Amino acid sequence: MASIKDVAKEAGVAVATVSRVMNNRGYISKETRKKVEKAMDALDYHPNQIARALQKNQSFFIGIIVPDSNHPFFSDLIKYVEMSANEKNYKLLICNSLDDPKKEANYISMLRQNQVDGIIMCSHTMNIESYKKVPFPIVSFDRFISSNIPCVGSDNYRGGELATEHLIQLGCKRLLHISGPLDLDILANRRRDAFVITSMKHGVTYDIIEGAHNKLTFDYFWSFVTENISPAQLREYDGVFCSNDIVAYALYIYAEQQGIRVPEQLKIIGYDYHSFTRMLQSPKLTTIMQPSDRIGVMLTNTLLQMIESADGELINNTTVDVTLIKGETT
Amino acid sequence: MASIKDVAKEAGVAVATVSRVMNNRGYISKETRKKVEKAMDALDYHPNQIARALQKNQSFFIGIIVPDSNHPFFSDLIKYVEMSANEKNYKLLICNSLDDPKKEANYISMLRQNQVDGIIMCSHTMNIESYKKVPFPIVSFDRFISSNIPCVGSDNYRGGELATEHLIQLGCKRLLHISGPLDLDILANRRRDAFVITSMKHGVTYDIIEGAHNKLTFDYFWSFVTENISPAQLREYDGVFCSNDIVAYALYIYAEQQGIRVPEQLKIIGYDYHSFTRMLQSPKLTTIMQPSDRIGVMLTNTLLQMIESADGELINNTTVDVTLIKGETT
Incomplete structure (x- = not known):
């Protein structure tokens, strides 16, 4: 099986450059990116991200827990969260709590066992103490939980x-x-x-x-x-x-x-x-x-900022503006 | 940190029993399950599933690629896939291809790198040869790809x-x-x-x-x-x-x-x-x-059957019945 070194050799770049392309970090010119992607294709290179996750203690998985992914508001939100997470190479695990506290707790435990880097919490049936015990970043939609858990919501x-x-x-x-x-x-x-x-x-x-x-x-x-x-x-x-x-x-x-x-x-x-x-x-x-587009992007960005800020800096709550849409019922 | 042995001891059961509870496999009585779950809670035991995945070469992740998770049909489908997967301890990664062949290919590569056990493919913009190269189970929604890739769809x-x-x-x-x-x-x-x-x-x-x-x-x-x-x-x-x-x-x-x-x-x-x-x-x-409920459950069950059948047995295509709903427009 091809290694990252083989890819670097094939593309004629440094191993660090291949790594930057794969992680979508730092500046990479379009041509370099193309060369690296071509080499990865040619060598059928598929690095094991699970092994990397274990080694680096970062999985690039995030979880989202919603009451019902099929509700039009949450399905809007999930789409924008997924797309903005994907731009930064994070993958989204979705969980339907059906507003059942036991299911919600099980999902948090499952996500924890699967080493997610953080959770976006849109289901709010558990008591606040349970969220505080979770040992990785959480961003909350529409609920103040504690000063360590930023909240994003509309006004x-x-x-x-x-x-x-x-x-x-x-x-x-x-x-x-x-x-x-x-x-x-x-x-x-x-x-x-x-x-x-x-x-x-x-x-x-x-x-x-x-x-x-x-x-x-x-x-x-x-x-x-x-x-x-x-x-x-x-x-x-x-x-x-x-x-x-x-x-x-x-x-x-x-x-x-x-x-x-x-x-x-x-x-x-x-x-x-x-x-x-x-x-x-x-x-x-x-x-x-x-x-929902701005709220979704903001939820993702806030969570990734928490995940990637090494010093655990304080992150603010965000209130997204609302607008009156005049229809025919008033 | 607590180990599986500590949990078994605390619950007064065998290690294999704890493992069965965690993996939701085999018969476990309600009382035993409760005892084990109580012991896991008491010891704050959260096994690292990523390490297990690497060791066992099975991640319990499945991916679903849809054109748009926000479209009412696909958001219906995703809900039922997620819920039926969760019942069997599988986690769902969602991907929005926006019907873009490049995005679709990138998602397949990403899912492969993240060692998913299989993919449910509801976006169909790539050519058939590309799917055939994927080295793990795929189930297709509404498209015949090859005899190794079962297809689930409505009639x-x-x-x-x-x-x-x-x-x-x-x-x-x-x-x-x-x-x-x-x-x-x-x-x-x-x-x-x-x-x-x-x-x-x-x-x-x-x-x-x-x-x-x-x-x-x-x-x-x-x-x-x-x-x-x-x-x-x-x-x-x-x-x-x-x-x-x-x-x-x-x-x-x-x-x-x-x-x-x-x-x-x-x-x-x-x-x-x-x-x-x-x-x-x-x-x-x-x-x-x-x-969409029956199709979602069928997509999940077909994929899990492929993942869990060691001998790569042939799995059939499934056609789900349709019904006329009489409304006011005819």
């Missing part, structure tokens, strides 16, 4: 504020917010906080219905909406801020079925603007966009 | 037949098929073959418009539909079979914009019934369901 407070102000500016006087589950201490709950503060500031009447844990399918949210809000109750409101786009869509269909005209009688605004919402044409939902 | 021919017969039974006389790209030798093209044969059999006039490579967004298919089919041309047909649900949805919106009533004047049927279609309420698309 949930600003999102809630934008959504509520939008409804009030359009003349809504009796607002409803359908929140996510508030028992988990996650940053998404700030959407609710902003809804309350903004409603109070403008002297607008409001109610909140707390969502259960996300099963994240239309059928789940359809049952949730129809079981928790009677048609008579829905008629009492003129504006609803939904904590995600699927529940906003379910509410829209429910309102239409009840003969409540959207947006004339009832204005609806969602949150996410993920691939489902981008594809949906009737109605085009008014919503708050969390930019 | 594309039956799907095309069901769709076309459905339109004809409803009285359609002038059919259109919007196919996928036909230059790639993939099984999805059989949908087109069945469309042609079924139309001929019933003496029905038909046309085919060939799709380009999937960019897989609504905007892409919207441009495709509006640029390739004039309103006058669309009025010539009374039934359209679309090769995927996103293009069917784009065509539906286009027809409505042109004042063509669906299904009265024009019947539309799609293909996939993935998470987007399942969530979409207006219209509920008539479509052919490829069961």
